[in-house]
Amino acid sequence: MVEQGSWRWGPLAAVCLAQLLLMLDVTIVIVALPAIATDLSGDLQSIQLIVDAYALTLAALLLNTGALADRFGRRRVFLAGLVTFGAASALCGAASGATFLVIARALQGVGGAMLFATGLAILGAAYHGADRAKALGAFGAVFGGAVALGPLVGGAIVEVADWRWIFLVNLPVVALAIVIAHRHVPETRSPRTRRVDWVGQITFTIGIGSLVAVLIDGGDWGWTSARNLALAMTAVLALTAFAVSQGRGAEPMFDLALLRNRSFVGSAITAFATSASLFGMFVYLILYFQKVEGIDGLHAGARLLPVTIVAFVAAAGAGRLSAAISPRLVLTAALSCSACGLLQMTRLESGSSWTVALPGLVLCGLGFGLANPTVAAVTLAVAPPDQAATATGMNSTFRQVGVATGVAAMGAIFDHALRAPVGTGARAAQAESVAYTDALHRVFLAGSAIAALGAILAAVLVRAAPLVALPESSPQPDIAAAA
Numbered sequence: 001m002v003e004q005g006s007w008r009w010g011p012l013a014a015v016c017l018a019q020l021l022l023m024l025d026v027t028i029v030i031v032a033l034p035a036i037a038t039d040l041s042g043d044l045q046s047i048q049l050i051v052d053a054y055a056l057t058l059a060a061l062l063l064n065t066g067a068l069a070d071r072f073g074r075r076r077v078f079l080a081g082l083v084t085f086g087a088a089s090a091l092c093g094a095a096s097g098a099t100f101l102v103i104a105r106a107l108q109g110v111g112g113a114m115l116f117a118t119g120l121a122i123l124g125a126a127y128h129g130a131d132r133a134k135a136l137g138a139f140g141a142v143f144g145g146a147v148a149l150g151p152l153v154g155g156a157i158v159e160v161a162d163w164r165w166i167f168l169v170n171l172p173v174v175a176l177a178i179v180i181a182h183r184h185v186p187e188t189r190s191p192r193t194r195r196v197d198w199v200g201q202i203t204f205t206i207g208i209g210s211l212v213a214v215l216i217d218g219g220d221w222g223w224t225s226a227r228n229l230a231l232a233m234t235a236v237l238a239l240t241a242f243a244v245s246q247g248r249g250a251e252p253m254f255d256l257a258l259l260r261n262r263s264f265v266g267s268a269i270t271a272f273a274t275s276a277s278l279f280g281m282f283v284y285l286i287l288y289f290q291k292v293e294g295i296d297g298l299h300a301g302a303r304l305l306p307v308t309i310v311a312f313v314a315a316a317g318a319g320r321l322s323a324a325i326s327p328r329l330v331l332t333a334a335l336s337c338s339a340c341g342l343l344q345m346t347r348l349e350s351g352s353s354w355t356v357a358l359p360g361l362v363l364c365g366l367g368f369g370l371a372n373p374t375v376a377a378v379t380l381a382v383a384p385p386d387q388a389a390t391a392t393g394m395n396s397t398f399r400q401v402g403v404a405t406g407v408a409a410m411g412a413i414f415d416h417a418l419r420a421p422v423g424t425g426a427r428a429a430q431a432e433s434v435a436y437t438d439a440l441h442r443v444f445l446a447g448s449a450i451a452a453l454g455a456i457l458a459a460v461l462v463r464a465a466p467l468v469a470l471p472e473s474s475p476q477p478d479i480a481a482a483a
Contacts, residue, residue, distance in 0.1 A: 010184025011126040015119040016142045027150025035163040049102045052216045057109030059400035060209035066117035066393025067253035069188040072120045086174035092167035106410025124380040125188040139314030140373030151240030152301030158247035190386035197253035198299030199245045207238030215408040220444040224260045235407045266461030267378040268398040273454025274371045277447040280410030308367035314369025328462040330374045335455035342448035350437040410443045
């Protein structure tokens with residue numbers, strides 16, 4: 001709980017500021033890549049690594065930093081994450097070459113992992129009952145809004161200033177978050193003193209890192225190339241070793257019993273399906289606007305504002321919904337909205353107005369907004385308090401692997417659809433426009449299928465009973481067994 005005399009909503013403010021930074025930096029870079037490539041004279045592969053390095057380190061270290069936070073203190077790791085993320089942002093802004101920027105982005109991912117893994121655990125410890133529902137609603141609103149705002153903010157910065165400011169604008173936000181966290185976030189940790197599980201830490205990092213590398217770059221290398229197959233085998237072996245070590249170790253970093261909890265698994269699948277279905281869509285829809293319609297990043301990002309607004313409003317109310325109705329119903333409805341929205345967006349044709357896809361964008365925003373706070377509520381409800389950061393770290397890992405999977409899978413689908421020769425001249429330009437539209441339709445259909453499958457699994461796995469919101473003075477029940 002928040003200490004008496006401290007600002008009641010201080011922990012929420014600190015976590016939401018960190019979440020704003022993290023989610024903006026997932027999408028804000030996309031529209032700036034052409035400017036970065038021109039300025040740093042980078043080739044396509046090195047520029048792509050600017051995005052990949054952040055995603056790779058973030059996904060690989062989430063569970064590890066969550067386990068360390070449960071042991072050494074969530075506030076301590078959160079503050080260390082802010083400092084790391086801020087320092088890395090400054091290095092990104094000062095980058096003199098593509099390689100330097102890739103390394104700095106990887107360091108940003110390290111700080112991001114610390115923040116992702118601890119944010120929800122801090123909220124879970126600071127708030128209970130009705131206040132927790134409000135906090136998770138605000139958290140989800142910031143999450144949903146920041147994702148779709150990234151391209152708009154990135155486009156605006158590139159239009160009026162140097163691309164380096166997409167990283168430098170992080171610094172005052174980091175400074176404010178550090179001040180608030182230092183003054184108003186109480187320290188919490190697991191009451192059980194456990195040794196660091198080095199075997200678990202190393203095997204999980206290698207396994208997830210290899211898996212995400214395959215997903216991100218497998219299409220460029222060739223899915224059956226020797227390098228890809230070697231990485232895939234490494235991922236399988238390392239994750240198998242991790243599972244064995246967690247089942248046999250005296251003090252494992254992750255309690256495998258959580259994976260026997262259907263609601264925890266259902267919330268993780270929902271996080272994966274939401275990210276996999278929507279993040280790929282954001283990337284390739286923006287590319288379509290820029291390549292086919294010839295608009296700049298600012299105006300392309302502005303067209304995603306309906307997603308931002310609807311996601312923000314939906315998330316603000318979703319935190320309370322899970323305390324009043326079944327989270328199974330909320331998550332199933334959320335993924336169903338995303339599936340229907342993506343399917344509706346296949347009506348977008350070359351030469352038609354982008355508003356044809358507006359109903360689909362609204363439905364995607366609704367699904368995105370409903371899913372995130374509900375996933376967070378379910379995860380916090382079923383995880384033992386002494387493993388809160390570890391559990392949310394695992395859930396965030398599913399989310400980040402979903403991002404990598406969605407972007408990689410849809411990228412492969414998109415690229416395959418564009419490989420057909422289109423000839424030369426004006427007819428070629430028209431054919432290329434049609435090819436881009438067809439490729440985008442395939443992306444929408446793939447995302448819709450992922451969301452629909454996620455909806456089915458959420459309906460099967462997630463608990464039916466509402467997550468009862470108790471008064472703030474009431475003790476939290478042990479509902480993990482009942483979930």
